[in-house]
Amino acid sequence: MSSSQYDVIVAGVGAMGSAACWHLAKRGLRVLGLERFDLGHAMGSSHGLTRIIRLAYFEGSHYVPIVKRAHQLWRETGDAAGLKLLHVTGSLDLAPEGLGPVESSLKSCIDHGLEHEVLDRDEISRRFPAFQLPEGHIGLWQADGGFVASEKAIYAHVGLAQSKGAEIRTGEPMLDWQPTADGGVTVKTERGTYSAGQLVITSGGWIEDAVPALKQRVRTVRQAIGWFTTRKPELFRQGVFPVFILSVEEGNFYGFPLYEHPGFKLGGPHFGREPMDPRDPDRTPSPNQLRLIRECLARYIPDAAGDPLTVKGCIYTVSPDEGFIIDAVPGVPQAVFASACSGHGFKFASAIGEILADLATEGRSAFDLSAFSLSRFDA
Known part of the structure; x- marks a missing residue:
């Protein structure tokens, strides 16, 4: 296999993307993570030392099963990385x-x-x-x-993913991507073109560039x-x-x-x-x-x-209703994304990374994601 071929490419290595890299890599997949800035940068949504995690969730009780799983995973990830990520x-x-x-x-x-x-x-x-x-x-x-130590959480996920063979490239944003005839994807950056069977898009404020269906959404x-x-x-x-x-x-x-x-x-x-x-x-x-x-x-x-x-x-x-959007790109099941998370998503990142890994590898999640579908805005 050449150096430009991967099982999964993750575009955006912030809170959600770093977690996805870890959950994919520990399953034995060859993972490439592409980040437009440096690791733990202050240009997105994940800096500032801390992010709240709440199990009593006023935004809707349908979030609670996922945040309970995230709570568990923050402990496990911290233990695996030798860091205290979750502070109760x-x-x-x-x-x-x-x-x-x-x-x-x-x-x-x-x-x-x-x-x-x-x-x-x-x-x-x-x-x-x-x-x-x-x-x-x-x-x-x-x-x-309590709270999660936000930059430390990203570093922990990336370090763990790298320990399982993931490649993380900073200063290299995804410029374009296309589905291929064989059901995979190609991804272009300023440094090259990469191929993979699956694409995970977690590019935060730049998500519209990668998922045109989100424009005006x-x-x-x-x-x-x-x-x-x-x-x-x-x-x-x-x-x-x-x-x-x-x-x-x-x-x-x-x-x-x-x-x-x-x-x-x-x-x-x-x-x-x-x-x-x-x-x-x-x-x-x-x-x-x-x-x-x-x-x-x-x-x-x-x-x-x-x-x-x-x-x-x-x-x-x-998003228009302040909820998450977690779905496949319309018509391209091999490309899944998570955004917008509407300012209350970080606490879920450990679990959303697992969800994205499930969607990319199995096409489904153990959680009911219907409330987070893109199609809800078409009703």
């Missing part, structure tokens, strides 16, 4: 009673037998005194929530994250403070306990995302995004409302 801190969904997020998270817990508690504002303040919430706010506590937006000086860091350390989602009049925000950075990390406003072209190299959050984050801190988490230490932006690739 407990998770809190915080919103006005009746608004919907807490009630939807509660439904996910009930549907799938997840241990949980519903807390009123006074109990939230007693357990987590860093919060100063408005009247009427309630919380859904789920002890198994997805959009790319800028999201803001920042780390801020704390007055009382003891309130925010791991073991004391959870990951959380907070719905307030300024928007929806998400935060973490302190981890590998002296500042408190807050992201948002989640639905205040601003359109952007992923080809624009500027990832700087807008002044309005930063203003809203700082207002959220000042009003609801004042002991973390100090000066910004680090501010970053990232790209979300968003």
Whole structure:
């Protein structure tokens, strides 16, 4: 077999693509991973040290079986790589009673037998005194929530994939691909043309270039994250403070306990995302995004409302209904893709990598993926 022939080519080696490379390579397949930037870069959706993992899932209880599998795989992958990837801190969904997020998270817990508690504002303040919430706010506590070390997760998946023979080439984006008459694919880059039996496309904000059926279906937006000086860091350390989602009049925000950075990390406003072209190299959050984050801190988490230490932006690739799209390219069953993940996908990456490997090698998944099909937008 020549050096340009593979069993599977993975285009995009971020969260989903790196996981797919690992799950494919450990099955004994010859894998080529192509990444347009360097490994663990800050131009996409996976940088910034941490990503929340929540089992109580207000976006829909149909996500819970996959995120439970992801939770298990993050542990297994970390053990295999000798890294701690999953940090269990407990998770809190915080919103006005009746608004919907807490009630939807509660439904996910009930549907799938997840241990949980519903807390009123006074109990939230007693357990987590860093919060100063408005009247009427309630919380859904789920002890198994936490965060994944995001860049470390990508490095772990790639290192494990390489240990099983996968080739990972950075600075080499896929420029074009075509199905072949024998049921395979050819992939072109600036450095050459490669052949494979299967193609997995996990190119994030650049997915429209590879999957024309997604044009006009997805959009790319800028999201803001920042780390801020704390007055009382003891309130925010791991073991004391959870990951959380907070719905307030300024928007929806998400935060973490302190981890590998002296500042408190807050992201948002989640639905205040601003359109952007992923080809624009500027990832700087807008002044309005930063203003809203700082207002959220000042009003609801004042002991973390100090000066910004680090501010970053990232790209979300968003579908019309904010759900995932995981499917085969229309008319080309040997090419499968995962995107858009709509800003809440990273936590699933370990399991979606396994799902993509199943789709590429077996044509099916153990999970019901009907809710994530591209065809749902044709109805």
